[in-house]
Amino acid sequence: MAAELDKAAELIHSWLPEGDAVTEGRAPTPEAIAVLVRDKWVRSNVVNGLAERGVDLRSVEQENVKPGKPLAMTMHRAKGLEFTHVLLFGVHQGAVPRILRDYEVSEQDKADALLRERSLVYVAATRARDVLALTWSGARSPFLG
Template sequence: MLSHHGIKITGRSRRLTLNYRTTRENLSAALQTLEGGDYRDLDLDESVEATGYRSARSGPVPVFKSVDSREQEVEEVVAAIQGWLAPLGKENAPGVAPETIGVLVHDQRSRDRMVEALALNDIPARSVDRERPQPGQVPVMTMHRAKGLEFSKVVIAGHGIWPGYFKERIKNWDTSLQADADLRERSLLYVAMTRARDELVVITPQDQ
């Protein structure tokens, strides 16, 4: 504690509102998912609110893709990654390294399925759990696992919640519990979206 070292901070603390991790375009899109809710940013240990929270950097506008099947979801993920990797080795057009791309999904089953799909499309990918991402491979992980990490490019695949799945799971819950669960899911999406330092692609089912 600072007080133990003779440093008095009483009355001088304030909530930090400047984000250096991601761009203002990505941050704006992420904050919209909270829709007035209050979320604690676990990387900064501070409350995040839409009012006054801003970024120090600017970048590309996030891309949102709507798909109607898991097959189409994979196609969009592959297209995004190939677009970022394609220039690798070409003169004056260096592509990004695979480990600087993060593919974030909702659960472990979706993670493992995505790793297999990427391998079938000749994209070197690795399922990441407790270990750190490895050079030369695109890390695929759950949004929970991505907390505290950042990537140059991020693809969020379907938010892991396909039509009816989440609403069906909580439909018999108490109203307050439903609201709390919904905010947790939206907060998780906020975390995932703010893992992108530069470019962000979000792929969701058509009816969400």
């Protein structure tokens, strides 16, 4: 995960505006940049890990989006929102789709769960208006082909 955090920090730094770039329309405002993750636990780890790398994110749960910092939120929380730049963080095998290995479920229930997971990733990816980036550690999600 450390290498993934390093890459994410590098990417977000490249997106962040410098000087008059925002007022001149050449860069997004910080709050137009979002890091979307699968769950709250990962969100906390990403916010802390990126802070150690010099990227200050605002963790968003239920409150309204506030200006000034790039945002970190779950894929579920991002529904209905739009950002110029989106990083889908942690799109690796076992996390996306979330594994149902600890449960005994029917094949139909597994298929339904996979469809919901695929829909969640689609919704998260379509939150990006201009730029979409994805990161993963280890094997990438089977959803990425």
